[in-house]
Amino acid sequence: MPTNQVQQLIALLQKEGPLSVKTASMKLNVSERSIRNYIHQANAASLNIHKDHSKLWVEHTKKIQPIQTDLSLPQNYKERSRYMIKKRIINDETVDLFELSDKLFVSYSTLKNDISKMNQEYQQFQIHFRLKNDQLFLDGSEKQIRKLISHVLADETASHTVNxxxxxxxxxxxxxxxxxxxxxxxxxxxxxxxxxxxxxxxxxxxxxxxxxxxxxxxxxxxxxxxxxxxxxxxxxxxxxxxxxxxxxxxxxxxxxxxxxxxxxxxxxxxxxxxxxxxxxxxxxxxxxxxxxxxxxxxxxxxxxxxxxxxxxxxxxxxxxxxxxxxxxxxxxxxxxxxxxxxxxxxxxxxxxxxxxxxxxxxxxxxxxxxxxxxxxxxSNKLNVILLCPGYLNIQTTIVQTISSKFADDLIIIKTISSEQELDHLQYDLLISTIPLTKITRYPFIMISPILTNANISALAQKLEEIKRKKESELIRSHFFEYFDEKLFFRNDLRSKDEVLSFLCNSLVKQDVIDMNFEQSVRERETVCSTAFSLFAIPHPLMPLATQTKIPVFINPNGIDWNGTKVQIVLLLAINEVDKRIFMNVYEPLIRLLSENELTATLARSNSFRAFANLLLEKM
Structure with missing residues (x-):
């Protein structure tokens, strides 16, 4: 029985006629040595691939079964990465790259490249994919592995949720x-x-x-x-x-x-x-x-x-x-x-x-x-504990009112009647109708058992304060993953087109994006300019990056951005895994840089370190 790769080579020669070993290897994305091995396997199975000094060809009289593409098999990088993750973690099966290469009709080098991309794409889960004796292994905590699987399954079923x-x-x-x-x-x-x-x-x-x-x-x-x-x-x-x-x-x-x-x-x-x-x-x-x-x-x-x-x-x-x-x-x-x-x-x-x-x-x-x-x-909502003595069904009334008014902002994960029940609980905010006897390390707000408009306003302000703090913490924790000294530039380029081409080329050199990225960024700009006062935050219509990076371009003398003179450009290259936190980065950056005095000061930064220190200080 010929392998899938041998069948692919035969199908290629039947379709295109005589080819050189080099051309066949390029078309099948394998090495020339692999092509010679396929020829040996084919002829051992009496399939007669002929070879002279420069060309390969196959007898057209030979009846070869055409390859049927199994649509249930993964067809691209995204599907292959999901397939490998589920096979290794959920099914607890060995993932051998040579066997997988044969099964999926792709080369060994393609799968190795996939694993390299997976380490970039899923880095936020703090999981590392590695090969040992050509088998795939994962390094990471059980908690992080659960998060990865939840993400993969949620992404897989996103378009199939009942609505x-x-x-x-x-x-x-x-x-x-x-x-x-x-x-x-x-x-x-x-x-x-x-x-x-x-x-x-x-x-x-x-x-x-x-x-x-x-x-x-x-x-x-x-x-x-x-x-x-x-x-x-x-x-x-x-x-x-x-x-x-x-x-x-x-x-x-x-x-x-x-x-x-x-x-x-x-x-x-x-x-x-x-x-x-x-x-x-x-x-x-x-x-x-x-x-x-x-x-x-x-x-x-x-x-x-x-x-x-x-x-x-x-x-x-x-x-x-x-x-x-x-x-x-x-x-x-x-x-x-x-x-x-x-x-x-x-x-x-x-x-x-x-x-x-x-x-x-x-x-x-x-x-x-x-x-x-x-x-x-x-995961984007704040987890809230309600501390309220349980008399006259007042807990239910407060839960219903708060949950109704702040449905998009919070979820009340637990209702308790005494302060002692707080031990070992983790949450983002404690709402209480009674004074606390001990200081809590978590944010806390006190309300009346009978909710007033003043209570609602104070709670809204507290929620906004916590969200701002969490946004800042999120950016801080990922700052040096997203921002990179190698992607920090001070230059005298003066036009939007020049700056976009320059930044996109810098990302291409680091294998963060492909050539479709710049086109998508420009399409987004034609819809509406991404300039805000003294800065611009261009980004593509879709998350197209292999990893999330934000290159910085500074020209204190100004860049013409659709008629607006900007001094700082932050190009958002978002990886698909990070797309859920896009707004958590995008809006805080806009809010922060909208302070013209801060933006002007940042534009005078002579080094990445000075830029990073000032931005982190203001978060």
Missing amino acids: LETLIKNYDPFIVQTITEAIDQMIDHPSVLKNDLARMNLILHLVIISQRSKKRDKINNPSKEDGEKESRFTMLVSRLERTLMIQYSQEDLEQIHTLLAGNINYDRSKFSVSDEIEQFSNALIDLLETRYHVELGSDMNKEMFFRHVYNLLIRAKTNSYIKNPMKESIKAASPTIYEMAILASIEFEHQFHFHISEDEIAFIAIHISNWINQSNEL
Whole structure:
């Protein structure tokens, strides 16, 4: 059996005719020595590659099976890097570069270059990829490896997360629109704790129930029970039945009631699950985290999973599993996440003795995918502890009000009743309704048990202060990774075009960017100038750099930037892995350099050290 590389060489010669060894090696991106080895292997298998003094050719009469490209195999650097990371970490398999080269139809040198790029691209995770005896190894802490895997899986499923557009493609658009409007109106109330994941989960399941109800031939009139007198539930059901011209069965009503209880309010006192469900869910999350090196166990994720298992167990007992028309696309989106869902279904069957359908497994995969994506989003929010004695349900009221007003800025990760509970907790801000007896090393703000406008304003100011500090710390911690003495220039170039070409060429020389980068930067400039007063921060439309670097160009006499005279240019070359922190760097730099006096002083810096010291001092 000829190797993949031999088949590639034969296919090349059949397509292009006689070629020199040198030309064949260039086209296949391998060495001339490798080409000679392929010839030897081919002829040993009676495939007859002929060679004279200067050319190679293959007999056209020979029946050679054409190479079929396996689209499931990685086709480019990004896909290969993901493939190697998942194979090595998640599957815990040996990654041998020679075997991988043969399997993926790429050269050994290409894979070595990929590993070099991976060390640049993923440097923020403090993980080093290395080769030993042609096998891939990773050096890094377990915590950092988990972060890397979460990033890879989130990036893989980013375009496959269930959203309204996905639902409209798979279900009746009118049903989707009607339910979305009804849910959004219902949760637009101060007493409701808003959460995008819960909202989407609720809409998804209501769409499925409603479309199924619409297709029923015969429906029995449901009996109204005392439990249905809750205004939100009653109003929602009445509105949907009237608008969609359907009538929900008793089973449907029970499921809707459970969905509302599980997704509208996160107060555990209003929704409880059995110890068995809670213990099973916690154990399963621990198993998934250990087996797949991801982080799923935030309080919110656990809360959501308790509810999902609760609802799933009800459906399993009544054998009323939900059909999932997105099953195949979910399975194709991320086989790894689908494997996680399969493991969850096996554990569920062992615990509760009910077999789960593939449709339900796909729903579990949706939850896991959303959790991973959500954990990346939540990393940009401030973690808050609320210290408030638990009387008259005041904790719930404060949590709902603060979470509603500052949904984009914070997440209340824990509510406690006494100061002693603070021991060993980590957070970004402590909000308390009572005075503290000890000094805390974390930021702290005191509010009234009855929130006032002054409390809200003070909290907003405190959050902004903490965010500014975290932004500064982020830039400080990465400053000498992003800024480099070799990429610091004082020059008398006076035009935007000259400066951009100069800076891009400097990045090309350091293998940070390719030739597409400069074109993307110029396209961005044609949309809107990146000049701000005395400085400019040009950047491409997409993260195109192999590593994040910010070259600095200074001309105290001024550079003509679309009619604005700037003295400092910072070119942002952002690596794709760092794209989530782009705004955390971009906005603070603009805010800092908007102080004209500081910018003018920086423009007089005669060395990188002087520039760096002054900028760090002002952060």
